[in-house]
Amino acid sequence: MSELHSLLTFPDRPISKNYYVPKLEHFLKSGIPATYTLEQVAAFEREERNKSEGKPEESKPEESSGDDKTSNTTPLHVLARSLPLDINDEELQVVLEMMNILFEYGAGWNFIDYEDKTVGDLLLERQQNRESPLYRRLVEAGVSAELLLRKLNGGDVEFLDTDEPENNDPEETIQRAFESKEQEPVVSYNEDDDATAANQQVYLQTKLEYRDEALITKDNKDGVMMDWETKIMEIASKTLFPNPGATNSATVLNIGFGMGIIDTFIQAQNPHRHYICEAHPDVLAKIREDGWYEKDNVVILEGRWQDTLNQLLDEGEVFFDGIYYDTFSEHYQDMLDLYDVIVGLIKPDGVFSFFNGLGADRSLCYDVYKKIVEIDVGNYGMICDYTTYSLDEQLPDWNDVKRSYFNCNYYYHPRIAFA
Numbered sequence: 107m108s109e110l111h112s113l114l115t116f117p118d119r120p121i122s123k124n125y126y127v128p129k130l131e132h133f134l135k136s137g138i139p140a141t142y143t144l145e146q147v148a149a150f151e152r153e154e155r156n157k158s159e160g161k162p163e164e165s166k167p168e169e170s171s172g173d174d175k176t177s178n179t180t181p182l183h184v185l186a187r188s189l190p191l192d193i194n195d196e197e198l199q200v201v202l203e204m205m206n207i208l209f210e211y212g213a214g215w216n217f218i219d220y221e222d223k224t225v226g227d228l229l230l231e232r233q234q235n236r237e238s239p240l241y242r243r244l245v246e247a248g249v250s251a252e253l254l255l256r257k258l259n260g261g262d263v264e265f266l267d268t269d270e271p272e273n274n275d276p277e278e279t280i281q282r283a284f285e286s287k288e289q290e291p292v293v294s295y296n297e298d299d300d301a302t303a304a305n306q307q308v309y310l311q312t313k314l315e316y317r318d319e320a321l322i323t324k325d326n327k328d329g330v331m332m333d334w335e336t337k338i339m340e341i342a343s344k345t346l347f348p349n350p351g352a353t354n355s356a357t358v359l360n361i362g363f364g365m366g367i368i369d370t371f372i373q374a375q376n377p378h379r380h381y382i383c384e385a386h387p388d389v390l391a392k393i394r395e396d397g398w399y400e401k402d403n404v405v406i407l408e409g410r411w412q413d414t415l416n417q418l419l420d421e422g423e424v425f426f427d428g429i430y431y432d433t434f435s436e437h438y439q440d441m442l443d444l445y446d447v448i449v450g451l452i453k454p455d456g457v458f459s460f461f462n463g464l465g466a467d468r469s470l471c472y473d474v475y476k477k478i479v480e481i482d483v484g485n486y487g488m489i490c491d492y493t494t495y496s497l498d499e500q501l502p503d504w505n506d507v508k509r510s511y512f513n514c515n516y517y518y519h520p521r522i523a524f525a
């Protein structure tokens with residue numbers, strides 16, 4: 107362990123500004139990177155040992171950093187893991203200042219340590235909750251990094267990824283992530299295996315299989331939709347009717363039929379018009395087989411929303427009280443494009459909601475994207491209110507599908523409307 111890492115284990119209590127801040131600043135000013143990992147320290151020590159024993163240099167030292175090549179245990183991880191459980195408010199302020207300094211010097215917020223944990227996971231373990239100043243500071247750093255990266259990319263969204271172990275440049279560590287059901291950061295993302303989830307063209311040509319409890323891709327066994335989400339769909343369907351007393355005069359749109367769970371809830375409220383937009387041929391066949399085309403109040407928009415909704419916009423005849431979005435194999439960039447369409451199709455008092463799996467395989471990423479959506483829809487004069495629901499009883503064990511796409515045991519249900 108380096109002196110920097112040692113300092114962050116809080117050897118001296120109480121944690122005082124006078125003791126810790128100048129020392130931390132000294133180490134960082136002297137050139138120790140704020141992203142210096144325990145794995146790099148171990149690699150350095152190994153090299154030194156080899157040198158002193160006259161052994162040949164390792165061929166690729168940067169790839170053999172530490173025992174676990176896939177982890178990056180950063181100074182922030184050491185700080186979070188060492189946070190005293192009996193920390194008082196004054197000490198907390200000092201630690202917050204230390205976090206600020208580390209971020210100022212380029213500390214990354216989304217690295218995964220040797221225990222496969224983010225700094226956020228560790229803070230939560232050390233009895234900081236998601237509202238605590240330290241956790242909030244971390245989320246803030248994630249939001250800033252993501253928005254900055256978008257600017258640097260000329261508006262294109264790059265995605266969070268915690269899967270770049272050798273990369274210690276905080277800007278570059280924020281990578282592609284929203285690659286499977288509804289845009290979540292994929293920690294063990296493999297492009298070949300997951301082309302279906304990542305690439306819409308591939309997905310639309312992939313055969314699907316309906317099972318009792320799920321809709322999956324035939325070859326890859328990727329979960330497109332699963333019935334554990336039924337409760338979420340029920341809650342969402344209610345949100346779509348901003349005037350609950352007048353559901354039968356409402357016109358609603360659901361983008362992405364899947365298993366038709368939300369559409370069944372929507373139908374139960376007997377809306378005036380119920381539009382369903384669906385792109386996959388196998389799902390469209392299921393919609394036909396199950397008689398949705400025969401329902402008087404149902405209109406099926408066949409094709410990708412990118413095509414069918416723009417046509418509705420051009421026609422300018424239909425406006426919606428409620429719009430729901432839940433697709434597969436799309437990215438957050440698609441959602442940004444969708445916002446443009448939503449504001450044109452929704453009534454002034456209408457409501458937009460979506461299946462919120464953004465970043466949901468890591469609570470830290472889930473919180474970062476919770477904020478990013480607020481900011482993005484805010485640019486259209488819309489407000490995103492979240493209601494948090496516990497998912498303890500709903501979440502599946504993920505045995506039957508290849509990848510879990512939701513690992514938080516709570517759900518942020520978004521309700522978006524004009525301010």
Ligand SMILES: C[S@@+](CC[C@H](N)C(=O)[O-])C[C@H]1O[C@@H](n2cnc3c(N)ncnc32)[C@H](O)[C@@H]1O
Binds near residue numbers: 412432434
């Ligand atoms: C997760 S499922 C929707 C589940 C649905 N909410 C339910 O309650 O069963 C996603 C659906 O979106 C469809 N889809 C994916 N991309 C689409 C696009 N660009 N336009 C329209 N539908 C799309 C998929 O074929 C799939 O049927």
